[in-house]
Structures are given as C-alpha cells and as structure tokens.
Amino acid sequence: MIRWKIPFLLLLVLGYLQYSLWYGKNNIYDYQENVQILQNLHRENDMLKARNEQMFAEVDDLQKGYEAIEERARNHLGMVKANEYFYRIIIDSKAK
Template identity: 60%
Template sequence: MISKWKLPILLFIILAYLQYAFWFGKNNIFDYQQNRKTVAVMQVENAKLKLRNEQMFAEISDLYEGSDAIEERARSHLGMIKPDEHFYRIVTDSSSD
C-alpha cells in the first residue's frame, strides 16, 4: 500500500518544485515580463534611430551625387552667394514698441 502512494507524491513534489521555479526562481515570470517591457522600449528607440540613420544616409547620398544639396547647405549654413547675385538683409528695429 505504501508503494501505491510513492508515484503521486513524487509527481506532486516535482510539480511543486517546477511551480516554485516558475514563480520565484531565477529568471521567473516577473523577470520575463520586465524583460519584455524593456525589449519593447528598446525596439521603439531602435526604430527612431533607424529612421534617423536613413535620413542621414539619404543626405549623404544627396551630397555625393548632386551639387544642389551642396549649394543649399552653402547658402543656408554658410551664407554664401553666387557670383553676380545680390544678397539683401532686412533688419527690423526691435527697440520701437
């Protein structure tokens, strides 16, 4: 009669151990959920960085391939003008209210 109870008790002990490991052991369910949240945040950040990289590569490609992008940068960032071109600067008087 004692041997009849050994298998169910052994199975119950194994089940209890597995449940403990699942809920409270190393790499438990709570760690798993936290890691999933972290991965989701990182995926969003990676998507933003990937978009930024694509924009930078497109800009680099424009600079290599055509002079229009170079000219636009020279005009906007460096204030350069072409020969025989006139540049007008409009200054507003900010002291008169």
C-alpha cells in the same frame, strides 16, 4: 499506502515547478523585464536605422548634385550668388 504517495509526490512536483516559475532563477518577472528591454532596443535600433538612411541619402545627394551643396552653403554659411541680394529682416522685440 501507495494510494496517497503518488498524489502527494505529484503535488510536490507541481509546487516545485510553480515556485521555479514565479520565484526561481529566470522567473516570469525576469522574462517580462527582458521582453520590455528587447522592445526598447528594437525601437532604438529602428530610430538609428532611420537616421542612418537619412544620412546616407544626404551623402548621396551631396556626391551627385550641386543643389544640395548650394543649399548647405546658403543655409549654413550665408553665401549668395553673383548679382543676388541678401536681405535680413530683424524684428525689434521691444517695439511691441
């Protein structure tokens, strides 16, 4: 009589563990989804770190030298130096 109880009990425990693994709370699908979310967050975090490093380098460049300030003044504000000429070439799109 005891011969069939132990294998049956072990089979029941195995069935419960398999059910918990595949369909229970925090199952394998939840784990895979969380791994994917974590990878996306790491990727986003790396992009933000690179952007921050670029911004810190730009701030450092602006604080240490006049070349970056001059470049910004020329590109964003259209400023020119004394005795310097600025030419703007406009291509007529209708002349084609």
